[in-house]
Amino acid sequence: MGRGFYDKYENVLNYVLKTKGKFDSYVQSEFLSIDLDKDGGLLNVEVALERNLWKVDLALKVPHEIPIKRLKFSDTRLNISGESYLTNEAKDLLLIRFADENHIKTYEIAENLLADVNVVSELAGIWIINLQDDYGFKSEMEYRRGAEVTE
Numbered sequence: 001m002g003r004g005f006y007d008k009y010e011n012v013l014n015y016v017l018k019t020k021g022k023f024d025s026y027v028q029s030e031f032l033s034i035d036l037d038k039d040g041g042l043l044n045v046e047v048a049l050e051r052n053l054w055k056v057d058l059a060l061k062v063p064h065e066i067p068i069k070r071l072k073f074s075d076t077r078l079n080i081s082g083e084s085y086l087t088n089e090a091k092d093l094l095l096i097r098f099a100d101e102n103h104i105k106t107y108e109i110a111e112n113l114l115a116d117v118n119v120v121s122e123l124a125g126i127w128i129i130n131l132q133d134d135y136g137f138k139s140e141m142e143y144r145r146g147a148e149v150t151e
Contacts, residue, residue, distance in 0.1 A: 001017070001018040001110070001111050002015060002016060002017040002018060002110040002111045002112055002113050003015070003016055003111070003112055003130075003132060003143055004016075004045075004094070004112055004113075004128040004129070004130065004131045004132065005131070005132050005133075005134040005137070005139055005140040005143070006051055006131050006132070006133055006134060007134045007135065007136065007137050007140070008133060008134065008135050009135050009136050010136075010137070011048075011050040011051065012046060012047065012048050013045075013046065013047040013051070013094065013128065013131070014044065014045070014046050014137075014140055015044065015045035015046075015112075015113060015128050016044060016140060016143060016144060017042055017043055017044060017110055017113070021037030021038070021039070021041055021043055022037060022038070023035050023036075023037070023043060024036060024037050024038040024076070025038075025040075025073075025076030025077045026076065026077060026078070027073060027075070027076065027078045027080060028078075028079055028080070029079065029080045029081050029083060030081070031047060031048050031049035031085070032045075032046070032047055032048075032049075032080075032083060032096060033045070033046045033048075034073075034126075036073050036076055039072060040072040040073040040074060040076060041070075041071075041072060041073075042071065042073075042109065042110065042113075045113075045126065045128065047085070047094065047096070047128075049085055051087070051091055053085070054085040054086065054087040054091065054094060055084065055085065055086050055087070056086075056087055056088070056089055056091075057086045057087070057088070057095075058088075058089060060086055060087070060088050060093070060095060061088075062093060062114070062127065062129055063106040063114070063127075066106050066107060066108045066114060067107055067108070068107065068108045068109075069107035069108070069109060069115075070109070071107065071109040071115050071117075071123075073123075080098065082098075083096055083097060083098050084096075084097045085097075091131070092129075092130065092131045093127065093128065093129045093130070093131060094127070094128045094131065095125055095126070095127050096125060096126045096127075096128075097116075097124070097125045098123055098124055098125060099118070099122070099124045099125075101116070101118045101124040101125075103118060103119050104116045104117060104118050104119075104124050104125070105117050106127070112128065112129050112130045113126070113127065113128060113129075114126070114127035114129065115127070
């Protein structure tokens with residue numbers, strides 16, 4: 001279970017995942033932080049790049065008929081760079097693209113969270129869909145309380 005919240009006051013996107021895991025490691029860049037538990041499982045995604053700086057791609061469409069798969073990161077405590085941030089005209093989804101790949105498979109790894117994986121099992125992109133607007137993290141905090149998310 002998970003949900004993406006874009007806080008208009010702080011200009012930060014948080015994808016909150018219902019989990020009982022504790023923070024152990026990360027994958028991060030200048031604007032992106034992916035928090036992981038000790039098994040390489042996903043805990044949280046934070047994007048600190050303002051929504052108005054995401055590139056609007058009118059052809060961007062969420063893939064259909066996506067299989068569900070558990071995703072584990074094997075490279076942790078990793079600093080990355082060069083990703084791109086793409087959105088649709090409504091700006092209610094975000095694709096964080098790590099590489100331009102032609103041969104990818106898209107998996108649903110949590111509610112409202114998809115992953116593009118290439119043929120050698122490398123992460124090529126993350127989709128955060130059905131974004132909810134927030135202000136002062138109020139909706140996110142309500143969601144965390146209701147979903148019993150641990151921090």
